[in-house]
Amino acid sequence: MFSRAYSTRDVFAEMNRLQQELQQYLDHTPSIRGLSQSFPAINAGSTEQSVDIYAFVPGVDPASLDVQIEKGVLTIAGERKAENVPEKATLHVDERFAGRFRRVVTLPDDVESTTAQARYSDGVLHISLPRKEAVQPRRIAIQ
Amino acid sequence: MSEQTVKTIAAAREATTLLPAVDVIEDASGITLFADMPGVPRDKFDLQVGNDTLTLEGEVSLDMPTQMKATHAEVTLARYRRVFTLSKELDTGKVSAELNHGVLKVRIPKAEHVQPRKVSITVH
Numbered sequence: 001m002f003s004r005a006y007s008t009r010d011v012f013a014e015m016n017r018l019q020q021e022l023q024q025y026l027d028h029t030p031s032i033r034g035l036s037q038s039f040p041a042i043n044a045g046s047t048e049q050s051v052d053i054y055a056f057v058p059g060v061d062p063a064s065l066d067v068q069i070e071k072g073v074l075t076i077a078g079e080r081k082a083e084n085v086p087e088k089a090t091l092h093v094d095e096r097f098a099g100r101f102r103r104v105v106t107l108p109d110d111v112e113s114t115t116a117q118a119r120y121s122d123g124v125l126h127i128s129l130p131r132k133e134a135v136q137p138r139r140i141a142i143q
Numbered sequence: 144m145s146e147q148t149v150k151t152i153a154a155a156r157e158a159t160t161l162l163p164a165v166d167v168i169e170d171a172s173g174i175t176l177f178a179d180m181p182g183v184p185r186d187k188f189d190l191q192v193g194n195d196t197l198t199l200e201g202e203v204s205l206d207m208p209t210q211m212k213a214t215h216a217e218v219t220l221a222r223y224r225r226v227f228t229l230s231k232e233l234d235t236g237k238v239s240a241e242l243n244h245g246v247l248k249v250r251i252p253k254a255e256h257v258q259p260r261k262v263s264i265t266v267h
Contacts, residue, residue, distance in 0.1 A: 041217040058181035058245030089170035096164045123181030123245015
């Protein structure tokens with residue numbers, strides 16, 4: 001009943017797209033697909049001032065997210081409930097992740113976990129960890 | 144631009160999109176679709192209903208510091224797109240959508256004449 005519309009589009013573009021999708025499955029290259037992918041998907045980046053982690057965790061009550069930093073390891077855990085399927089209704093497609101999840105990220109040594117900030121908007125959890133003040137090289141005097 | 148160029152651009156755009164994961168639930172009065180599209184703000188959604196297709200599109204817009212270097216990326220594209228073919232009994236004029244923390248919920252009711260109606264039996 002639901003399938004992608006092929007009729008009006010360039011057949012070659014569709015073939016390219018199918019090939020790319022297949023490749024993504026075979027390679028396990030990152031995509032937001034629920035199947036065989038870890039949930040939530042995570043992107044990370046860094047600047048000279050901070051390390052930023054983005055977890056794509058849509059449809060979750062931010063209060064129920066458990067974000068912890070312990071010994072340089074960041075853990076994001078929580079639960080996403082399956083959509084309620086009423087009686088006499090049919091579930092045709094079921095791709096979205098449901099259940100408990102937990103992802104762990106090892107942080108670089110030079111971040112300050114005590115002043116980390118976390119925000120949740122549009123289904124993305126953004127954790128920003130400032131880097132420690134640059135440690136100046138010190139000369140040790142010989143007595 | 145020639146027609147061919149337009150087609151090539153459209154094809155290139157098509158090839159560089161994420162496929163959002165969806166759940167589709169059908170009940171007696173219509174279909175409810177949930178699509179995971181995290182990172183897309185409300186104004187970057189494009190939901191189009193044609194005669195027989197439903198197109199979901201959205202552009203990811205993250206709050207990123209300038210000069211940030213990506214060190215690890217699992218979401219490597221910034222646009223979601225997915226097209227569904229609708230069947231005749233769905234009432235495309237009455238599609239409604241709501242957004243909840245990056246999950247788009249689309250409700251497509253069935254046309255009234257195909258909704259089940261209880262026929263009462265009169266006893267004489």
